[in-house]
Structure formats: C-alpha cells, structure tokens
Amino acid sequence: MATTALSRAPESVAPALPLRRRGIAALGALVLAGAACLALGEVGGAGVLSLGTTLFAYVALAQAWNILGGFSGQMSLGVGAFVGTSAYTMALTMTRLGWSWLPGMVAGMAVAGSLSALLAFPLLRLKGDYFAVGTLAATLALDAWFDNWSFVNKSMGVSVPIQAVPGQTEMYVIGLVVALFAVGSAIVMRWSTFGVRLLAIREDDLAARLLGVNVSGYRLVVMVVSGMLIGLAGGVFALSLVSFVPDGMFAMSWTIEALVMVVIGGMGTVIGPIVGAVAVYYGITTELANFPTLSLFFEGGLLLVIVRFVPGGLWPFVVRTARRSLEWCGTAIRSARATRPPSS
Amino acid sequence: MSVMTVRRATRVIFAGSLFALLAAGIGTITAASSGASTRASTRSITIGASLPLTGPLGGLGSDQEIGYRAEVNDVNRAGGIKIGGSKYKINLTILNNASTATTASNQARALVTRDGAIALLGGATPTISVPQADVATLLHVPFVTTNNPDDAFGSANAKGWKYAWDVFFKEETQAKTVAKWANVCPSNKKVALFNDTEKDGTFERPLYEAAVKADGDRVVGTYTFPPPTTTFSSFITSAKAAGAQIVIGQMLPTAGIALVKQMKSLGFHPDVVILAKAANAENWWKGLGSLATGSGMELTWSPAAHYPGTPQILKTWGKKLSVDTLASAVPDFGAAQVLLQAISRAGSTSAAKVNAAIAKTNGMFAVGHVKFLKNHTAVTRYLVGQWTHGKVVQVYPPVPGVKTECPMAGLR
C-alpha cells in the first residue's frame, strides 16, 4: 500500500495554550453562539425555524462524522446505518410503546451507540480505505435487511405518530440542543489530552501505540460517540420527516452529505463542519433548489471547484487569510512606526 | 499579549463574525421572502410543488411539471384565479427534490415558510408525497397530490389526513382491472407476478394475487426483488418452467426493460405482459423497440375515456406530447384543477376555508369524476393501454373498434 507521494504532510498539532483554558474559552463561545441562535429563532419567522431545525441537524451530523473522520482519521462511509437505526428505534418506540419523542430520541441514540460498539469490533481491525469500505458494507447490509424485515414493515417504512411531533419552535430548540451537544463534544475532544492522543493516533497510530496510547480503546470511544451523535441527528431528521422507508433512512446520501460538508468546511477542525453545513445545506441545497434543472450542475461543479481550489476547506482558508492580513497590518503599522521620525 | 493569545482572539472574532454573517444572511432572506409575500398578497398567490424532476422518479416528476404548469398557465392566461370578487395571478414555485424523501420534506416546508405558498401540490409516489403530506399536516396547509395509489396514501397516516388530499386510482382497482384485461386473451391462466420491493410494489403484490385468483387464474410464481435489480434470469427460468402465460408486475422502468429483454433472450414468451410503472413513457418504446409491441400499460387518462376537456387537451398538447406522456401528465393537470377550483370556491386563501372547499369537491375534472372519500382520497379510474407500433391505445375497459392484440407480439 503506497501513499507516500500523494499523501498530505502531517499537520502541526502542537497545542498553543494550556488545553483546558482553550477548551473552556471555546465552550464559552459555544454557549454565546447558542444563545444567539435562540434569539434568532425568537425574532425570525417560520422560515428561520424550519430552515434552522434542519441546518442544526446537519451541523450535528457533520460534526459527528468529523469527530471520527477528522479527529481520529477513520473515514466512515456508514453514516446511514446510525441515522437509520436511530430513526427506526424512535418511530417504533413511539408507535408501539407509546413513548414520547424525548425518550424515543434517547433510545435511538442508545441503539445507534450500541450498534456502533458492536460494529467497532470487526471494523476497527480494518485500516484506511478498508475501514471506509467496511462501514459501507455494513450499511448496505442493514438497509437490505430492513427492506425485508416484516417487524419494521419491510420496504413500506414506518412513521412517527404525527400528533406527537413537537411544534416548529420546539423543533428548532431540539435541533439547536442536538447541534450544541455535538459541537460541545467536538470541543471537549479537541481541546483535551484525549484529543491530543487522538491526533497522535491519526497521524501515526504505531508511534502512538509505542508511546503507550491505548489505540483501539480510543478508537472505540470515538466511534461510539460519533455513532450516538449521528443517532441524535437521525432523531431530529425522523421527527421532521415523520414518515420514512429504509432506502431513505439507510441511504448512502447521509454519508455523502456529512462528508461533503466536513471536507468543504474544514476537516479536523471544530468550526469547519459548521461552516460546511451552512455552506452546503443553506448555500447549495436550499438556495439552488430554486433552479430545479440547474441545481445538480451547480452542486457538482461547486464541489469540484471547492475541493480543487480551496484545499483544507473553507474555515482554515478564512483563518489563514485573516491571520495573514492581520500579520500584514501589524507589520505595516510597525514599519510605519519605525520609519516615522520622533516628533519632538 | 502573546502571539497565541492574538491567534485565539482572531479565531474568536472570526467565529463571532461568522455567526453574525449567518444571522444576517438568514435575516435578509426572511425579510425578502416576507416582503415578497406581503407584496404578493395584493396581486398574486403562491402555490408550491416539490417534484422529483431528476433521479429514479424523474420521468414521473417531469410529466407532473408539465401538468401542473399547464393548469396554472391556463388560469393565468384567463386573467388569474378569482378569489372573493377579485382576480389573482398564480405564482407556481417548483423545486426539484431529486427523488429523495428528505429533500422533498424540507422543500415542502421551505415553500410554505419561506416562499409563502398558501397551498402545495404533491410529488409522485408515496415515498415523496407522504412526507410532504406530513409537512402540510404539521403546518396546516392544504395539499393536493396525485400519482399516489389511494390506499397507500390514505393509510399512511394512522390518525387520518386532515390537510392532505390525493386524486388517483386505488390499488385494488388496479389489480382487478389488470386481472380482467389479462383474461381478455385466451391463455392457460397461469400467472407469474414480478414486483420490486418498493413501497408500491410490495403493496400491490397481494392484491394482484387476490385479483387474479378471483378471476380463476393460478399464480405459479411470485417474484420480488430490490428496485435496482436488472438481472432476472433465475425468475424467468422459474416462471418458464412453471408454464406461466401471463406476466403481471410493478417495477421501475429500467428493471422492466431488462425483464422484457431477458424474457425474449431466454425464450420465455407469455401471451400477456403488463408491468405497471415500468411502461410509463415513450422510453418504454425507445428502450425496447418492437419488443414492446403488445405489452400493456397503465393509464389514468386516455382520449378514449372522454373526460371533460379532452378535445382541448389534444388540441393544445396533442402535437407536442404523445398519448403516453399525456396519460401521465393529465392527472397532474386534474389535481391542480381540483386545488385551484377549491381556492376559488373558498373565496379566500385561508387554509381552513380552502381545505373545507377541497373536501366538498364533487364534479368532473380532466381525470374524470372527483369526490373525496373519508380517507381523503378520490378514486379515479384505472385504464389499460396496449403498445402497438410505438403508440398506446386504450384497450380496457373496452373501447368500441379497438381490440386487444393477443398474444403479445413483441416476444414472439
């Protein structure tokens, strides 16, 4: 297996400030952002509420994928497996056991997490592309199974009882909480010793192992957390979709959406997936839908342009540009000071 | 201040500005759309439709666009829709959901909340329409759809639909009509059923079984397969061995084309072949050529059915569109008629009033008689057409002067 010539250079991973302080600062920013979103939902109309709900669910989905793919370096092509199991668990507990949406969603998260743990045992033995393909195989098999399983009504699908679906404002808040939870998990993982070890595993798992890091343990934890977060997002999707079939909920498109959002926004960063979710869902999916025939051309073309010309994703690009211009300003000011003769 | 603090500060500033930008963006859009709707209310109303214009259902969706637009254009050309004494232009906003249910649902929401649609028209098949009907139910917006077999749609909401309505044929009618037509031809009355595992295929299979049995036929093979399947040799071999002379099915067009080709190749030549959903457009003929001769096709409209407006439809579209495209587009034309007439009768754009007016619909439309049942579906007729020389002619219910050609010539 040769990756040398075409693989990217390992990034610098040296934490700048004491980790905990950075993490706390980021969590503080997250709380502020959450409050701002809440306020936005308050003043915005129904349009903001419905757009926001879906957007938040995608933020959670992208962040969950990023935690696994970006932080620990395991590319998953099996997002649909967790969206699907969670959505189905939710619908089934709500219709058959009469649960309300909250326990239903928690159950969905738990089942998605358990599935994740179950799949981790065989899948974590696989590396790189093979892990990716393995998650894909598992998802396809699950989809095909649900299509034939009469307990889940086969390919005819299931529904969440529509009278149990929360109103638009509540849905917005639920979506927001799920998104905050996902981003918060990412922050905790990123700015902690746990996160640093994860980066070490991502960059060189053999070296990490030699340094005494429990590589499989860390990977298992990340996979389960990612699965649970995808499950939460899946719960929000199930509530807003109400009726669904296996081919929709276990679809390959969930993976593609999450992956595209993360790569476009900036993989391995905390803010990148948020930027990506906004850019892709709001910018491409929602706004371009007004041009029915052209939307697919735009979508495909934009993806190509972005991966081709904005390497590393939009967020790191913005940060880099900003830092450069700041540095440039700083240099300019300093040189201006230096060259100006003392006035008196 | 260390470099790192500067770095962190930069990040925080940019995160903040990002959120501000996002908020501003959403705000602008909302303001723009609410502005549009207030402006709109003085001169026009918006009707929304999220259709599967591309993807596996793209064929159906494109025909839907033709039908919906045609009705709206007709009304607008006549000066607009009359609501409570004054006339309003209709602004039909169509979005492409690319045959995915999630997008269909999100777009239905956006059409109402962002574009200010006062009513929605639905996308083809229950996979697309049911999530849209759920959105309509949650947002209290009238929703009229078609291309959804009645029972699958009617039963999709256990508590019963409130704002969602469906104008189409009933699965049982379909099964019974198909079985009746299959027995027009003399055969050994042995039937092979081919259904994919999509929602509608699964729903139809037991009904087909019951219907052919009621007509004295025997089911000698029941074959189900995932929708993208394009290899059928094992089924065909089995059906051939069982001596089936009637083939009835429901599947996607690509699967149907593959099935007929492989039947010919493996020397299986039943007398009657009708594959619902597969033979739904000109491409059936394009894909199969003379192989398609004599195969059956489901129709919800045909010139021979003499529904209201038929001469006009033929005059306006007959040159541009073939009968099989029209057969698929006219139900959508009819569904749009049902919605627009209800809005006009309601004399208001209030959701409750329009909804009540839809419920009272009782009359002849381009798809025949429409009157809604308790489960919010209006049953239209199911017609069977037969492909002869690249054209479709209605053969069942029987039309004077037209005879079903038996056995299916294409496979001989």
Added chain:
Amino acid sequence: MNATTLVNGALEGGLYALVALGLSLVFGVLRLINLAHGVLVIGAAYAALELFELFRLGPFAALPIVIVVAAVFGYLLQRLMLTNLLLKGPEAGIVGTFGLAVLGEAAFAAAFTSNGVSLQSSLATSSFKIGGVTLEMVLVTACAIAVACAGALQFGLKRTRAGSVLRAAAKDPSTAELMGINVRLVFALTVALAAALAAVGGVLYGVSTGFAPTSDTSLLLIAVAVVVVGGVGNITGTLVAGLAMGLVQAISVSVFGGGYADFTVYVLFFVVLIARPKGLFGQGAL
C-alpha cells in the same frame, strides 16, 4: 434451482466483473475509491445511445468510438482534476469524484431525461442451448470479454515493461519518481485504461438491461463489493469475485427469494472484508 439459473447467474457475475475491473485498477494504483466510476460506465452506455441516434450505429459498431472517447476523457480527468485532488488526501478524492458523479447524473438527466432507456441489439434477445442449459448470448459475450480483458490486463501488468512501470508507480510513487518514472503520466494512463474498461462494461450493461441517469449508484456499489472481495488491484481476483458474486446472488434468490438478493451480497461483502481484509485472493499484481 436449476442449471440454467446457476449458469446465467455466474455469467451475470462476468458482467459485474467487467464493470468492476476499472474500479479495481484505479483503487489499486491510485488508492482512490472513484465514486464517479458508475458514471463512467453509464456515460459510455449513453454515448453509445447517442451514436445510435445520430448515425444509426449499433452498440458494437459504436463500441470502439466509445472506448476511445472514454479513454481520452479518463486521461484528461486525471491530468486536470484528480492529480490535484489526490495530493490533498483521500477524502478530497472522494468528494471530488462524488462531485463528478453528481455532475454526470445531472448531465445525463438534462440530455436524455430521467426515464429508463436501453441499447437495442439482437444480441440482447438471443440465446443458445448447451445440453438443456439456456445461455443468454449477451451475458456470454460480456463474460468472454471480461475474461479476455482480465487476461490481457494480468499479462500486461506482469509480463510487460509498461506493466512493471505501472506496478512500481503503484507500490511507491515517490521512489518510482526518483527512478525516473513519470508517475503523473502513468497514473493518467491508468485512469484512461480504467475508463476504457468502464466503457466496455457500460455498453454491454446497456445492451443487456435498461439504464437511467441514476443507475450509476447501484453499479458502483456492486463493483466496490466485487473489488474488495476479490482483493483490491487483484485482476484475476476481481474476475473470480465477480463470477462468484453472480452465482451467490442466483443461489440466494432461488433459496430465500428475490428480496434478499442485495442482502446476501452485502453480508457476504462484509464477512469477507472482516475475515480477509485483503480480499479472498489477496492484493495480487498491484
């Protein structure tokens, strides 16, 4: 379950193998899961359809033209697009090729509508009998072509100078570069070759069944399964895995019913991957 079912099942597997060969090559040499592979296959079928509509060329008369067009397209694709993406890591390759797939589907839908179409050929509707077993002509042809392509490829890779250059570039691109091999050119020619193979598969697929703009997804998935089961970059393995996949599908359909056709294939895919990550037949030539 009878002999005709089993034999035609295996022959269908030959078609899978033909479709999968190009994917295996690109996966093996460039380490790229080419999500646009299905679009290349379907694109070739549409190209043949267009040639029929323009010049009344039958699918097999059109095939050489389609192959050349596909190869040129593959070469340019790698030169102008994929090389840059691959330098940015595997996820950029996945997103980029997914973008291409979306673009391809959009182009096909715009040019040919979303309805199912098919390539007409008498080959698709003829068959012959060997001792009571009916063989579909088109599948026999596809299978024979798959065997021929795999054989030629295997020979080329193992026995020719070009083959050893390709293997060297695949195994360790930077060392190969140092040894004076123009890795970028080699990679571009690999993608061109893969696209040409996809074109052959596409035309035969279009003749044997119906296709639509979104048919690429199911083709891609089955091809990925075949490639992984056979061993990435293992040409003979891909061929055998394709045949085996067709056979297993036919058996599972006879035993469990058609609904489980996909389930069996994907469970098999998963199990093989877990038990033997390098595929049933190992990494092979590359």
